[in-house]
Amino acid sequence: MGDILSKYDILGAFGLTVYLAVFSAIGSLVLGTLVAVMRVSPVSVLRLLGTWYVNIFRNTPLTLLMVFSVLGMTYILGLNLDPSDIKGNATRWAIVMLSIYHAAFVCEALRSGVNTVPAGQAEAARAMGLTFGQSMRHVLLPQAFRGAIAPLGSTLIALVKNTTVAAVIGVAEAANLMAVIIENETGALAVFVIFAVGFVILTLPLGLLFTSMSRRLAVKR
Amino acid sequence: MSTSVLFDAPGPRARRRHAILSALGVLLVVALAFVAVRKMQDAGQLKAEMWKPFVTDRAVWRDYLVPGLWGTFKAALVSIVLAGAFGLVFGIGRLSHVTAVRWFCGIVVEFFRSVPVLLMMIFAYFGIYSRSDIFSSETAPLAAVVTGLTLYNGSVVAELVRSGVFSLPKGQAEAGLSIGLTPAQTLRSIQLPQALTAMLPALIGQFVVVLKDSALGYQITYLELLNWSKTLGSAFANTVPAYIVAALLFILVNYSLTVVASRVERRLSRRGRPTVHEATAVHAPVEPATAT
Numbered sequence: 001m002g003d004i005l006s007k008y009d010i011l012g013a014f015g016l017t018v019y020l021a022v023f024s025a026i027g028s029l030v031l032g033t034l035v036a037v038m039r040v041s042p043v044s045v046l047r048l049l050g051t052w053y054v055n056i057f058r059n060t061p062l063t064l065l066m067v068f069s070v071l072g073m074t075y076i077l078g079l080n081l082d083p084s085d086i087k088g089n090a091t092r093w094a095i096v097m098l099s100i101y102h103a104a105f106v107c108e109a110l111r112s113g114v115n116t117v118p119a120g121q122a123e124a125a126r127a128m129g130l131t132f133g134q135s136m137r138h139v140l141l142p143q144a145f146r147g148a149i150a151p152l153g154s155t156l157i158a159l160v161k162n163t164t165v166a167a168v169i170g171v172a173e174a175a176n177l178m179a180v181i182i183e184n185e186t187g188a189l190a191v192f193v194i195f196a197v198g199f200v201i202l203t204l205p206l207g208l209l210f211t212s213m214s215r216r217l218a219v220k221r
Numbered sequence: 222m223s224t225s226v227l228f229d230a231p232g233p234r235a236r237r238r239h240a241i242l243s244a245l246g247v248l249l250v251v252a253l254a255f256v257a258v259r260k261m262q263d264a265g266q267l268k269a270e271m272w273k274p275f276v277t278d279r280a281v282w283r284d285y286l287v288p289g290l291w292g293t294f295k296a297a298l299v300s301i302v303l304a305g306a307f308g309l310v311f312g313i314g315r316l317s318h319v320t321a322v323r324w325f326c327g328i329v330v331e332f333f334r335s336v337p338v339l340l341m342m343i344f345a346y347f348g349i350y351s352r353s354d355i356f357s358s359e360t361a362p363l364a365a366v367v368t369g370l371t372l373y374n375g376s377v378v379a380e381l382v383r384s385g386v387f388s389l390p391k392g393q394a395e396a397g398l399s400i401g402l403t404p405a406q407t408l409r410s411i412q413l414p415q416a417l418t419a420m421l422p423a424l425i426g427q428f429v430v431v432l433k434d435s436a437l438g439y440q441i442t443y444l445e446l447l448n449w450s451k452t453l454g455s456a457f458a459n460t461v462p463a464y465i466v467a468a469l470l471f472i473l474v475n476y477s478l479t480v481v482a483s484r485v486e487r488r489l490s491r492r493g494r495p496t497v498h499e500a501t502a503v504h505a506p507v508e509p510a511t512a513t
Contacts, residue, residue: 038246041242042231042235042239043239043242043243043246044243045242045243045246045247046242046243046246049246049249049250055472055476056472058475059429059433059471059472059475059476059479060433060468060471060472061433061434061435061436061437061447061471062433062436063436063437063439063440063447064436064447064464064467064468064471067439067447067451067464068464068468071451071454071460071464072460072461072464075460076264076266076460076461077260077261077263077264077266077461078260078263078264079260132229157335161335161336161337161338162337164337164339164340165339165437167339167440168437168439168440174340175337175339175340175343178340178343178344179343179347179440182343182344182347182348183347188344188347188348188349188352189344189348191344191348192340192344192348195340196332196336196340199335199336199337199340200332200335200336203335204335207335
Protein backbone atom coordinates (compact mmCIF):
# COMPACT_ATOMS: atom_id res chain seq x y z
CA MET A 1 0.00 0.00 0.00
CA GLY A 2 2.69 2.45 1.06
CA ASP A 3 4.51 1.20 -2.00
CA ILE A 4 1.76 2.55 -4.27
CA LEU A 5 1.69 5.86 -2.42
CA SER A 6 5.44 6.37 -2.87
CA LYS A 7 5.58 5.07 -6.44
CA TYR A 8 2.79 7.18 -7.92
CA ASP A 9 2.16 10.89 -7.56
CA ILE A 10 -1.47 10.72 -6.40
CA LEU A 11 -1.44 14.21 -4.89
CA GLY A 12 -0.05 15.58 -8.14
CA ALA A 13 -2.88 13.96 -10.11
CA PHE A 14 -5.45 15.47 -7.75
CA GLY A 15 -3.60 18.77 -8.14
CA LEU A 16 -4.26 18.60 -11.89
CA THR A 17 -7.91 17.76 -11.15
CA VAL A 18 -8.19 20.89 -9.00
CA TYR A 19 -6.37 22.94 -11.68
CA LEU A 20 -8.84 21.78 -14.34
CA ALA A 21 -11.77 22.43 -12.01
CA VAL A 22 -10.70 25.96 -11.04
CA PHE A 23 -10.06 27.19 -14.57
CA SER A 24 -13.16 25.53 -16.06
CA ALA A 25 -15.26 26.92 -13.20
CA ILE A 26 -14.10 30.45 -14.06
CA GLY A 27 -14.62 29.84 -17.78
CA SER A 28 -18.07 28.32 -17.40
CA LEU A 29 -19.19 31.07 -14.99
CA VAL A 30 -18.21 33.80 -17.44
CA LEU A 31 -19.67 32.05 -20.48
CA GLY A 32 -22.75 30.83 -18.60
CA THR A 33 -23.57 34.31 -17.26
CA LEU A 34 -23.30 35.67 -20.79
CA VAL A 35 -25.71 33.02 -22.12
CA ALA A 36 -28.07 33.59 -19.17
CA VAL A 37 -28.16 37.34 -19.90
CA MET A 38 -28.98 36.50 -23.52
CA ARG A 39 -31.76 34.15 -22.44
CA VAL A 40 -33.57 36.73 -20.29
CA SER A 41 -32.88 39.74 -22.54
CA PRO A 42 -35.72 41.54 -24.30
CA VAL A 43 -34.07 40.89 -27.71
CA SER A 44 -35.75 37.84 -29.22
CA VAL A 45 -32.83 36.89 -31.51
CA LEU A 46 -30.44 36.76 -28.55
CA ARG A 47 -32.97 34.75 -26.52
CA LEU A 48 -33.19 32.23 -29.35
CA LEU A 49 -29.38 31.94 -29.61
CA GLY A 50 -29.13 31.38 -25.85
CA THR A 51 -31.79 28.67 -25.98
CA TRP A 52 -29.95 26.94 -28.84
CA TYR A 53 -26.70 27.01 -26.93
CA VAL A 54 -28.27 25.40 -23.88
CA ASN A 55 -30.16 22.76 -25.88
CA ILE A 56 -27.11 21.79 -27.92
CA PHE A 57 -24.55 21.51 -25.14
CA ARG A 58 -26.85 20.12 -22.46
CA ASN A 59 -27.77 17.20 -24.70
CA THR A 60 -24.30 16.30 -26.01
CA PRO A 61 -22.16 13.90 -23.93
CA LEU A 62 -19.10 15.61 -22.46
CA THR A 63 -17.10 12.54 -23.54
CA LEU A 64 -17.95 13.28 -27.17
CA LEU A 65 -16.84 16.91 -26.82
CA MET A 66 -13.55 15.79 -25.25
CA VAL A 67 -12.80 13.14 -27.88
CA PHE A 68 -13.72 15.56 -30.66
CA SER A 69 -11.47 18.26 -29.25
CA VAL A 70 -8.36 16.15 -29.74
CA LEU A 71 -9.17 13.70 -32.54
CA GLY A 72 -11.21 16.23 -34.53
CA MET A 73 -10.13 19.76 -33.62
CA THR A 74 -6.42 19.15 -33.09
CA TYR A 75 -5.51 16.31 -35.44
CA ILE A 76 -7.80 17.01 -38.39
CA LEU A 77 -8.64 20.72 -38.17
CA GLY A 78 -5.21 21.70 -36.86
CA LEU A 79 -6.41 23.80 -33.92
CA ASN A 80 -3.53 23.16 -31.53
CA LEU A 81 -3.69 25.14 -28.30
CA ASP A 82 -0.13 24.29 -27.26
CA PRO A 83 2.04 23.31 -30.24
CA SER A 84 5.10 22.65 -28.07
CA ASP A 85 3.50 20.04 -25.85
CA ILE A 86 0.94 17.35 -26.69
CA LYS A 87 -0.14 17.01 -23.04
CA GLY A 88 -0.50 20.77 -22.68
CA ASN A 89 -2.75 20.86 -25.72
CA ALA A 90 -5.01 18.17 -24.25
CA THR A 91 -5.17 19.95 -20.87
CA ARG A 92 -6.12 23.27 -22.47
CA TRP A 93 -8.75 21.65 -24.68
CA ALA A 94 -10.13 19.87 -21.61
CA ILE A 95 -10.56 23.25 -19.86
CA VAL A 96 -12.22 24.73 -22.96
CA MET A 97 -14.65 21.81 -23.35
CA LEU A 98 -15.46 21.64 -19.62
CA SER A 99 -16.21 25.38 -19.70
CA ILE A 100 -18.41 25.17 -22.81
CA TYR A 101 -20.34 22.16 -21.49
CA HIS A 102 -20.95 23.49 -17.97
CA ALA A 103 -21.78 27.01 -19.19
CA ALA A 104 -25.13 25.57 -20.33
CA PHE A 105 -25.80 24.36 -16.77
CA VAL A 106 -24.56 27.60 -15.17
CA CYS A 107 -26.99 29.46 -17.43
CA GLU A 108 -29.87 27.26 -16.28
CA ALA A 109 -28.84 27.66 -12.63
CA LEU A 110 -28.85 31.45 -12.93
CA ARG A 111 -32.15 31.38 -14.78
CA SER A 112 -33.73 29.22 -12.10
CA GLY A 113 -32.48 31.83 -9.60
CA VAL A 114 -34.31 34.50 -11.56
CA ASN A 115 -37.39 32.27 -11.54
CA THR A 116 -37.44 32.13 -7.73
CA VAL A 117 -38.24 35.86 -7.64
CA PRO A 118 -42.03 36.26 -7.54
CA ALA A 119 -43.59 38.33 -10.31
CA GLY A 120 -44.98 40.70 -7.66
CA GLN A 121 -41.46 41.94 -6.94
CA ALA A 122 -40.95 43.03 -10.53
CA GLU A 123 -44.42 44.51 -10.67
CA ALA A 124 -43.87 46.45 -7.45
CA ALA A 125 -40.54 47.78 -8.70
CA ARG A 126 -42.08 48.91 -11.97
CA ALA A 127 -45.12 50.36 -10.20
CA MET A 128 -42.79 52.51 -8.09
CA GLY A 129 -41.45 53.95 -11.31
CA LEU A 130 -38.04 52.28 -11.34
CA THR A 131 -36.60 51.81 -14.81
CA PHE A 132 -35.57 48.39 -16.16
CA GLY A 133 -31.98 48.94 -15.06
CA GLN A 134 -32.93 50.19 -11.61
CA SER A 135 -35.42 47.42 -10.88
CA MET A 136 -32.84 44.86 -12.04
CA ARG A 137 -30.04 46.33 -9.93
CA HIS A 138 -31.91 47.06 -6.70
CA VAL A 139 -34.78 44.57 -6.59
CA LEU A 140 -34.45 41.56 -8.86
CA LEU A 141 -30.77 40.62 -9.20
CA PRO A 142 -29.98 40.65 -5.45
CA GLN A 143 -32.80 38.16 -4.91
CA ALA A 144 -31.99 36.16 -8.02
CA PHE A 145 -28.35 35.62 -7.01
CA ARG A 146 -29.42 34.30 -3.64
CA GLY A 147 -31.84 31.90 -5.28
CA ALA A 148 -29.15 30.71 -7.68
CA ILE A 149 -26.60 29.76 -5.01
CA ALA A 150 -27.85 26.21 -4.45
CA PRO A 151 -28.11 25.20 -8.14
CA LEU A 152 -24.75 26.89 -8.86
CA GLY A 153 -23.24 24.82 -6.04
CA SER A 154 -24.46 21.56 -7.51
CA THR A 155 -23.18 22.63 -10.94
CA LEU A 156 -19.75 23.27 -9.42
CA ILE A 157 -19.73 19.88 -7.68
CA ALA A 158 -20.69 18.17 -10.94
CA LEU A 159 -17.89 20.07 -12.67
CA VAL A 160 -15.33 18.78 -10.17
CA LYS A 161 -16.51 15.23 -10.81
CA ASN A 162 -16.66 15.73 -14.58
CA THR A 163 -12.99 16.73 -14.76
CA THR A 164 -12.38 12.95 -14.75
CA VAL A 165 -13.75 12.83 -18.30
CA ALA A 166 -10.51 14.55 -19.38
CA ALA A 167 -8.92 11.13 -18.83
CA VAL A 168 -10.30 10.01 -22.21
CA ILE A 169 -7.90 12.42 -23.97
CA GLY A 170 -4.96 11.41 -21.81
CA VAL A 171 -4.85 14.31 -19.34
CA ALA A 172 -2.99 12.85 -16.34
CA GLU A 173 -5.60 13.74 -13.71
CA ALA A 174 -6.98 11.49 -10.97
CA ALA A 175 -9.08 9.06 -13.07
CA ASN A 176 -6.24 8.59 -15.53
CA LEU A 177 -3.74 7.79 -12.80
CA MET A 178 -6.20 5.41 -11.13
CA ALA A 179 -6.56 3.46 -14.38
CA VAL A 180 -2.76 3.23 -14.64
CA ILE A 181 -2.33 2.05 -11.03
CA ILE A 182 -5.16 -0.49 -11.24
CA GLU A 183 -3.67 -1.98 -14.40
CA ASN A 184 -0.17 -2.28 -12.95
CA GLU A 185 -0.73 -3.14 -9.31
CA THR A 186 -2.80 -5.51 -7.24
CA GLY A 187 -5.32 -4.42 -4.64
CA ALA A 188 -7.71 -2.61 -6.98
CA LEU A 189 -10.32 -2.05 -4.27
CA ALA A 190 -7.93 -0.15 -2.00
CA VAL A 191 -6.80 2.01 -4.92
CA PHE A 192 -10.41 2.78 -5.84
CA VAL A 193 -11.24 3.69 -2.25
CA ILE A 194 -8.26 6.09 -2.07
CA PHE A 195 -9.36 7.92 -5.21
CA ALA A 196 -13.06 7.84 -4.30
CA VAL A 197 -12.28 9.33 -0.87
CA GLY A 198 -10.18 11.95 -2.65
CA PHE A 199 -13.25 13.06 -4.57
CA VAL A 200 -15.43 12.95 -1.45
CA ILE A 201 -12.88 15.26 0.21
CA LEU A 202 -13.03 17.62 -2.77
CA THR A 203 -16.83 17.71 -3.13
CA LEU A 204 -18.13 17.34 0.44
CA PRO A 205 -16.89 20.75 1.74
CA LEU A 206 -18.24 22.40 -1.43
CA GLY A 207 -21.65 20.85 -0.80
CA LEU A 208 -21.68 21.90 2.86
CA LEU A 209 -20.49 25.42 1.99
CA PHE A 210 -23.12 25.99 -0.67
CA THR A 211 -25.93 24.50 1.41
CA SER A 212 -25.13 26.70 4.40
CA MET A 213 -24.67 29.73 2.15
CA SER A 214 -27.98 29.22 0.38
CA ARG A 215 -29.72 28.78 3.78
CA ARG A 216 -28.05 31.82 5.33
CA LEU A 217 -28.68 34.07 2.34
CA ALA A 218 -32.15 32.74 1.52
CA VAL A 219 -34.76 35.43 1.00
CA LYS A 220 -37.44 35.13 3.67
CA ARG A 221 -40.78 34.84 2.00
CA MET B 222 -41.44 35.94 -13.08
CA SER B 223 -42.65 37.04 -16.46
CA THR B 224 -40.33 39.24 -18.48
CA SER B 225 -43.17 41.31 -19.86
CA VAL B 226 -43.56 43.17 -16.56
CA LEU B 227 -39.93 44.17 -16.60
CA PHE B 228 -39.80 46.53 -19.53
CA ASP B 229 -42.17 48.87 -21.30
CA ALA B 230 -43.11 48.32 -24.91
CA PRO B 231 -39.92 49.45 -26.68
CA GLY B 232 -39.90 52.97 -28.06
CA PRO B 233 -38.01 54.03 -31.19
CA ARG B 234 -34.65 54.25 -29.43
CA ALA B 235 -35.03 50.90 -27.67
CA ARG B 236 -36.16 49.31 -30.93
CA ARG B 237 -33.03 50.61 -32.64
CA ARG B 238 -30.90 49.22 -29.81
CA HIS B 239 -32.63 45.85 -30.06
CA ALA B 240 -32.05 45.78 -33.82
CA ILE B 241 -28.34 46.49 -33.29
CA LEU B 242 -28.06 43.76 -30.64
CA SER B 243 -29.89 41.30 -32.90
CA ALA B 244 -27.54 42.13 -35.75
CA LEU B 245 -24.55 41.62 -33.45
CA GLY B 246 -25.89 38.24 -32.34
CA VAL B 247 -26.47 37.11 -35.92
CA LEU B 248 -23.05 38.44 -36.89
CA LEU B 249 -21.42 36.43 -34.10
CA VAL B 250 -23.06 33.21 -35.26
CA VAL B 251 -22.23 33.88 -38.90
CA ALA B 252 -18.60 34.60 -37.96
CA LEU B 253 -18.34 31.39 -35.94
CA ALA B 254 -19.94 29.39 -38.75
CA PHE B 255 -17.59 31.04 -41.26
CA VAL B 256 -14.51 30.13 -39.22
CA ALA B 257 -15.79 26.56 -38.76
CA VAL B 258 -16.53 26.11 -42.47
CA ARG B 259 -13.20 27.65 -43.42
CA LYS B 260 -11.28 25.36 -41.05
CA MET B 261 -13.15 22.29 -42.28
CA GLN B 262 -12.55 23.25 -45.90
CA ASP B 263 -8.83 23.72 -45.27
CA ALA B 264 -8.74 20.28 -43.69
CA GLY B 265 -10.75 18.84 -46.59
CA GLN B 266 -13.65 17.81 -44.37
CA LEU B 267 -16.36 19.38 -46.52
CA LYS B 268 -15.72 17.24 -49.62
CA ALA B 269 -18.86 15.57 -50.89
CA GLU B 270 -17.48 12.04 -50.61
CA MET B 271 -17.09 12.51 -46.85
CA TRP B 272 -20.76 13.28 -46.29
CA LYS B 273 -22.32 11.25 -49.08
CA PRO B 274 -21.95 7.83 -47.36
CA PHE B 275 -24.42 8.95 -44.68
CA VAL B 276 -27.10 9.16 -47.37
CA THR B 277 -26.04 6.72 -50.08
CA ASP B 278 -24.19 3.94 -48.28
CA ARG B 279 -26.46 1.75 -46.21
CA ALA B 280 -23.44 0.12 -44.59
CA VAL B 281 -22.75 3.35 -42.66
CA TRP B 282 -26.00 2.94 -40.78
CA ARG B 283 -26.25 -0.85 -40.83
CA ASP B 284 -22.69 -1.62 -39.72
CA TYR B 285 -21.77 1.40 -37.60
CA LEU B 286 -24.40 3.88 -36.44
CA VAL B 287 -27.28 1.51 -35.69
CA PRO B 288 -25.07 -0.92 -33.71
CA GLY B 289 -23.70 2.15 -31.93
CA LEU B 290 -27.16 3.44 -31.05
CA TRP B 291 -28.14 -0.07 -29.97
CA GLY B 292 -25.08 -0.29 -27.71
CA THR B 293 -25.92 3.06 -26.14
CA PHE B 294 -29.60 2.20 -25.64
CA LYS B 295 -28.85 -1.26 -24.30
CA ALA B 296 -26.54 0.08 -21.61
CA ALA B 297 -28.90 2.94 -20.78
CA LEU B 298 -32.03 0.78 -20.56
CA VAL B 299 -30.49 -1.90 -18.36
CA SER B 300 -28.95 0.81 -16.16
CA ILE B 301 -32.14 2.81 -15.69
CA VAL B 302 -34.10 -0.32 -14.73
CA LEU B 303 -31.46 -1.44 -12.23
CA ALA B 304 -31.04 2.14 -10.98
CA GLY B 305 -34.78 2.29 -10.38
CA ALA B 306 -34.64 -0.87 -8.26
CA PHE B 307 -31.51 0.33 -6.42
CA GLY B 308 -33.08 3.72 -5.83
CA LEU B 309 -36.33 2.28 -4.54
CA VAL B 310 -34.55 0.01 -2.05
CA PHE B 311 -32.17 2.67 -0.74
CA GLY B 312 -34.74 5.46 -0.89
CA ILE B 313 -37.09 3.42 1.31
CA GLY B 314 -34.09 2.50 3.45
CA ARG B 315 -33.43 6.18 4.08
CA LEU B 316 -37.02 6.58 5.29
CA SER B 317 -36.72 3.60 7.65
CA HIS B 318 -37.55 3.92 11.33
CA VAL B 319 -34.48 1.88 12.22
CA THR B 320 -31.62 4.32 12.75
CA ALA B 321 -28.91 1.88 11.64
CA VAL B 322 -30.66 1.15 8.32
CA ARG B 323 -31.25 4.86 7.74
CA TRP B 324 -27.59 5.66 8.36
CA PHE B 325 -26.27 2.80 6.26
CA CYS B 326 -28.44 3.73 3.28
CA GLY B 327 -27.58 7.41 3.72
CA ILE B 328 -23.85 6.75 3.64
CA VAL B 329 -24.09 4.45 0.60
CA VAL B 330 -26.20 6.96 -1.32
CA GLU B 331 -24.03 9.96 -0.46
CA PHE B 332 -20.85 8.05 -1.29
CA PHE B 333 -21.93 6.96 -4.76
CA ARG B 334 -23.34 10.40 -5.48
CA SER B 335 -20.01 12.10 -4.86
CA VAL B 336 -17.74 9.65 -6.74
CA PRO B 337 -17.35 10.30 -10.49
CA VAL B 338 -19.05 7.70 -12.70
CA LEU B 339 -15.89 7.20 -14.78
CA LEU B 340 -13.97 6.19 -11.64
CA MET B 341 -16.54 3.49 -10.88
CA MET B 342 -16.48 2.22 -14.47
CA ILE B 343 -12.68 2.02 -14.56
CA PHE B 344 -12.62 0.19 -11.23
CA ALA B 345 -15.40 -2.19 -12.23
CA TYR B 346 -13.77 -3.02 -15.56
CA PHE B 347 -9.99 -3.01 -15.00
CA GLY B 348 -10.22 -3.84 -11.31
CA ILE B 349 -12.85 -6.58 -11.23
CA TYR B 350 -14.50 -7.84 -14.44
CA SER B 351 -11.48 -8.08 -16.71
CA ARG B 352 -9.54 -9.99 -14.02
CA SER B 353 -12.15 -12.48 -12.95
CA ASP B 354 -14.49 -14.62 -15.05
CA ILE B 355 -17.80 -13.33 -13.71
CA PHE B 356 -18.55 -12.05 -17.20
CA SER B 357 -17.18 -13.21 -20.55
CA SER B 358 -14.72 -10.84 -22.17
CA GLU B 359 -17.43 -9.65 -24.61
CA THR B 360 -19.95 -8.67 -21.94
CA ALA B 361 -17.45 -7.35 -19.37
CA PRO B 362 -17.37 -3.75 -20.77
CA LEU B 363 -21.18 -3.62 -20.83
CA ALA B 364 -21.31 -4.95 -17.28
CA ALA B 365 -18.82 -2.30 -16.13
CA VAL B 366 -20.77 0.52 -17.82
CA VAL B 367 -24.01 -0.73 -16.26
CA THR B 368 -22.37 -1.05 -12.83
CA GLY B 369 -21.12 2.55 -12.85
CA LEU B 370 -24.35 4.00 -14.20
CA THR B 371 -26.53 1.96 -11.82
CA LEU B 372 -24.65 2.91 -8.66
CA TYR B 373 -24.57 6.63 -9.47
CA ASN B 374 -28.05 7.03 -10.92
CA GLY B 375 -29.55 4.64 -8.38
CA SER B 376 -28.31 6.97 -5.65
CA VAL B 377 -29.87 9.93 -7.44
CA VAL B 378 -33.18 8.02 -7.74
CA ALA B 379 -32.99 7.16 -4.03
CA GLU B 380 -32.82 10.89 -3.27
CA LEU B 381 -35.77 11.44 -5.62
CA VAL B 382 -37.83 8.81 -3.77
CA ARG B 383 -37.00 10.41 -0.44
CA SER B 384 -37.79 13.97 -1.53
CA GLY B 385 -40.91 12.68 -3.29
CA VAL B 386 -42.24 11.20 -0.05
CA PHE B 387 -41.22 14.30 1.93
CA SER B 388 -42.97 16.61 -0.52
CA LEU B 389 -46.37 14.97 0.17
CA PRO B 390 -48.74 16.75 2.56
CA LYS B 391 -48.40 15.42 6.10
CA GLY B 392 -52.11 14.61 6.17
CA GLN B 393 -51.56 11.70 3.77
CA ALA B 394 -49.43 9.72 6.19
CA GLU B 395 -51.57 10.75 9.17
CA ALA B 396 -54.74 9.62 7.40
CA GLY B 397 -53.12 6.27 6.59
CA LEU B 398 -52.02 5.72 10.19
CA SER B 399 -55.38 6.80 11.62
CA ILE B 400 -57.33 4.23 9.62
CA GLY B 401 -55.16 1.57 11.21
CA LEU B 402 -52.49 0.90 8.59
CA THR B 403 -49.01 0.16 9.88
CA PRO B 404 -46.25 2.66 8.95
CA ALA B 405 -44.96 0.19 6.34
CA GLN B 406 -48.42 -0.22 4.82
CA THR B 407 -48.90 3.56 4.79
CA LEU B 408 -45.61 3.98 2.95
CA ARG B 409 -46.36 1.21 0.47
CA SER B 410 -49.96 1.90 -0.41
CA ILE B 411 -50.38 5.63 0.22
CA GLN B 412 -47.12 7.56 0.11
CA LEU B 413 -45.03 5.70 -2.49
CA PRO B 414 -47.64 5.63 -5.30
CA GLN B 415 -48.03 9.41 -5.06
CA ALA B 416 -44.28 9.99 -4.71
CA LEU B 417 -43.53 7.83 -7.76
CA THR B 418 -46.00 9.79 -9.91
CA ALA B 419 -44.48 13.04 -8.72
CA MET B 420 -40.97 11.92 -9.67
CA LEU B 421 -41.89 10.68 -13.15
CA PRO B 422 -40.65 13.79 -15.02
CA ALA B 423 -37.39 13.82 -13.04
CA LEU B 424 -36.97 10.11 -13.79
CA ILE B 425 -37.31 10.69 -17.54
CA GLY B 426 -34.79 13.52 -17.16
CA GLN B 427 -32.48 11.08 -15.41
CA PHE B 428 -32.70 8.81 -18.45
CA VAL B 429 -31.11 11.62 -20.48
CA VAL B 430 -28.24 11.69 -17.98
CA VAL B 431 -27.85 7.91 -18.28
CA LEU B 432 -27.81 8.10 -22.09
CA LYS B 433 -25.16 10.83 -22.02
CA ASP B 434 -23.02 9.10 -19.40
CA SER B 435 -23.11 5.79 -21.27
CA ALA B 436 -20.68 7.52 -23.66
CA LEU B 437 -18.10 7.19 -20.87
CA GLY B 438 -18.00 3.52 -21.86
CA TYR B 439 -15.71 4.76 -24.67
CA GLN B 440 -12.88 4.76 -22.14
CA ILE B 441 -13.34 1.13 -21.15
CA THR B 442 -13.73 -0.17 -24.72
CA TYR B 443 -17.51 -0.53 -24.59
CA LEU B 444 -18.91 -0.35 -28.12
CA GLU B 445 -21.47 2.45 -27.96
CA LEU B 446 -22.31 5.23 -30.38
CA LEU B 447 -19.19 7.33 -29.76
CA ASN B 448 -16.87 4.35 -30.14
CA TRP B 449 -18.62 3.17 -33.31
CA SER B 450 -18.41 6.66 -34.84
CA LYS B 451 -14.69 6.66 -34.21
CA THR B 452 -14.45 3.34 -36.11
CA LEU B 453 -16.71 4.77 -38.80
CA GLY B 454 -14.47 7.83 -39.04
CA SER B 455 -11.40 5.70 -39.73
CA ALA B 456 -13.18 3.29 -42.09
CA PHE B 457 -14.54 6.05 -44.34
CA ALA B 458 -11.74 8.56 -43.61
CA ASN B 459 -14.32 11.12 -42.46
CA THR B 460 -13.55 11.61 -38.77
CA VAL B 461 -15.08 15.06 -38.36
CA PRO B 462 -18.37 14.30 -40.19
CA ALA B 463 -18.72 11.04 -38.21
CA TYR B 464 -18.45 12.85 -34.85
CA ILE B 465 -20.83 15.59 -35.99
CA VAL B 466 -23.45 13.02 -37.01
CA ALA B 467 -23.00 11.18 -33.70
CA ALA B 468 -23.47 14.46 -31.79
CA LEU B 469 -26.62 15.22 -33.79
CA LEU B 470 -28.03 11.77 -32.98
CA PHE B 471 -27.34 12.27 -29.27
CA ILE B 472 -28.91 15.74 -29.30
CA LEU B 473 -31.96 14.48 -31.20
CA VAL B 474 -32.65 11.62 -28.77
CA ASN B 475 -31.92 13.59 -25.59
CA TYR B 476 -33.82 16.68 -26.68
CA SER B 477 -36.91 14.61 -27.51
CA LEU B 478 -36.73 12.95 -24.09
CA THR B 479 -36.46 16.39 -22.44
CA VAL B 480 -39.56 17.53 -24.32
CA VAL B 481 -41.43 14.38 -23.23
CA ALA B 482 -40.39 15.02 -19.62
CA SER B 483 -41.67 18.58 -19.61
CA ARG B 484 -44.94 17.46 -21.28
CA VAL B 485 -45.47 14.87 -18.54
CA GLU B 486 -44.67 17.50 -15.94
CA ARG B 487 -47.15 19.99 -17.39
CA ARG B 488 -49.78 17.27 -17.53
CA LEU B 489 -49.22 16.35 -13.89
CA SER B 490 -49.36 19.96 -12.76
CA ARG B 491 -52.58 20.47 -14.75
CA ARG B 492 -54.04 17.64 -12.70
CA GLY B 493 -52.90 19.48 -9.60
CA ARG B 494 -50.18 16.95 -8.78
CA PRO B 495 -46.89 18.23 -7.39
CA THR B 496 -43.62 17.22 -9.05
CA VAL B 497 -40.22 16.79 -7.48
CA HIS B 498 -36.97 18.07 -8.86
CA GLU B 499 -33.68 16.49 -8.27
CA ALA B 500 -31.27 18.35 -6.01
CA THR B 501 -28.38 18.49 -8.46
CA ALA B 502 -29.13 20.96 -11.20
CA VAL B 503 -26.63 19.58 -13.67
CA HIS B 504 -28.39 16.28 -13.78
CA ALA B 505 -31.90 17.70 -13.97
CA PRO B 506 -32.48 18.67 -17.57
CA VAL B 507 -36.17 19.18 -16.93
CA GLU B 508 -36.96 22.85 -16.83
CA PRO B 509 -38.54 24.31 -13.71
CA ALA B 510 -42.30 24.60 -14.08
CA THR B 511 -42.10 28.35 -13.61
CA ALA B 512 -39.76 29.00 -16.55
CA THR B 513 -40.18 32.41 -18.12
